[in-house]
Each structure stands twice: as structure tokens, then as C-alpha cells.
Amino acid sequence: MxxxxxxxxxxxxxxxxxxxxxxxxxxxxxxxxxxxxxxxxxxxxxxxxxxxxxxxxxxxxxxxxxxxxxxxxxxxxxxxxxxxIYQESALFKIASDLLFDERQIQNIIKESNSQIVTVSRDFFVLAKSGRKEEIDEMHDLLEPYGIMQFVRSGRxxxxxxxxxxxxxxxxxxxxxx
Known part of the structure; x- marks a missing residue:
């Protein structure tokens, strides 16, 4: 089987x-x-x-x-x-300078329909809800820029x-x- x-x-x-x-x-x-x-x-x-x-x-x-x-x-x-019908949620913690210096980060945020949860001097946090594949894809796109922390919920x-x-x-x- x-x-x-x-x-x-x-x-x-x-x-x-x-x-x-x-x-x-x-x-x-x-x-x-x-x-x-x-x-x-x-x-x-x-x-x-x-x-x-x-x-x-x-x-x-x-x-x-x-x-x-x-x-x-x-x-x-x-x-x-x-x-x-299912969803997962994830949080991505990224260095703040990337938000302003890397145009591609802004494109990833916009295209993935994610939300900026908080911004501080040292980091910002993105929230993404969706199917497992959508969260995996966003992780793969952000990984080259350096993810400081990542957590995902259960389904x-x-x-x-x-x-x-x-x-x-x-x-x-x-x-x-």
C-alpha cells in the first residue's frame, strides 16, 4: 500500500x-x-x-x-x-537591516502574503499562515538571507x-x- x-x-x-x-x-x-x-x-x-x-x-x-x-x-x-481544510502558522525572525537593504526581502513579504508582526532595531518578525508547502517555500526563499529564528505550529x-x-x-x- x-x-x-x-x-x-x-x-x-x-x-x-x-x-x-x-x-x-x-x-x-x-x-x-x-x-x-x-x-x-x-x-x-x-x-x-x-x-x-x-x-x-x-x-x-x-x-x-x-x-x-x-x-x-x-x-x-x-x-x-x-x-x-487545513493551515499552519510560522514566525520568521530576520535581521532588521535586511528589511531596508535587500529589496528581495520586501518582494518575498509581499508575494507570500505574510505580515510583519514587529520591527525592532536588531530584528523584525514575519508571520505566515498557509499550507505546509507555502511555509516551506517561504523558508527556502528567506534562508539565503539568514533566518535568526524560525518556528511553525502544528496543523x-x-x-x-x-x-x-x-x-x-x-x-x-x-x-x-
Whole structure:
């Protein structure tokens, strides 16, 4: 089977140690987590893990099955890139003199639809949101000029189709209280 990118969404109670157990599931199978984001979800009191992996559909199904066996996990879903709308964010710290001395830096900022977050005497910071490839491209364009610091977020994603998590939770919790 051919490997491809999958986004795994895990809805869970917010309990200590769950992230460690979930990452252990990937570790046992020698599958690298390419991106990880944990945040509150659209449902009060429920956390959402967004995990990106590059593996086969068969391994993805097995992993999601193992994740769902964790007692705090309410439901886990997986989607291909074509089935999701996703973004990442990145910050680039660059020497300030380049902003004024290198015309190409200004072109990169304009063409990449990035934003200048702050400017100081010694550095400026660019913010870029977009797909992984867009951020990689911007990194490659800025790298010859010297990147002082670089950080990127994990993927955030929503599925194109409805995920029935709310109706699943209504079966577990009585929200009328």
C-alpha cells in the first residue's frame, strides 16, 4: 500500500497522561508524528488533538482503533488531505537591516502574503499562515538571507464533511443540567 498524509482528529476528556499514551501508540509502530496540535474543541470541556502522519491507510485505521481504546477518548476520526481544510502558522525572525537593504526581502513579504508582526532595531518578525508547502517555500526563499529564528505550529484542520461528534456526545452527556 502507498503511504499518504492523514490528519487524525481525537476528541477527548482533558486528562493528564493522555498525550503520552497516544504518542506511545505511534512509537510502538515506528510511525513519526509529523505535526501535533492540542486545543479546546467546539464542545465545552472536550479537547481536540490534531495529529498528522505519513503512513498507509491500513496503519492509520489500526492507530485510530488503538487511540479509541483509551478510556478518555470520546471519538477519533481520520481524513486525507483532500478531505480537510487545513493551515499552519510560522514566525520568521530576520535581521532588521535586511528589511531596508535587500529589496528581495520586501518582494518575498509581499508575494507570500505574510505580515510583519514587529520591527525592532536588531530584528523584525514575519508571520505566515498557509499550507505546509507555502511555509516551506517561504523558508527556502528567506534562508539565503539568514533566518535568526524560525518556528511553525502544528496543523489545524477541519473536515469538509460533518463530523458527528456533537450527536455522539449527546448520547454520553446530558447538557440540560
Amino acid at each position: 502507498e503511504k499518504e498524509w492523514f490528519t487524525i482528529s481525537v476528541y477527548s476528556e482533558n486528562n493528564v497522561g493522555l498525550l503520552n499514551r497516544i504518542s506511545g501508540i505511534f512509537l510502538k509502530r515506528h510511525i513519526n508524528i509529523e505535526s501535533l496540535n492540542v486545543s479546546k474543541s467546539e464542545i465545552e470541556g472536550v479537547s481536540k488533538f490534531t495529529i498528522v502522519v505519513f503512513t498507509t491507510p491500513e496503519w492509520t485505521r489500526k492507530i485510530v482503533g488503538q487511540i479509541e481504546k483509551q478510556i478518555e477518548v470520546i471519538k477519533a476520526f481520520y481524513h486525507t488531505d483532500e478531505e480537510t 489545524i484542520a477541519v473536515s469538509k464533511t460533518e463530523m458527528p461528534i456533537s450527536s455522539i456526545l449527546n448520547g454520553y452527556y446530558d447538557y440540560s443540567k
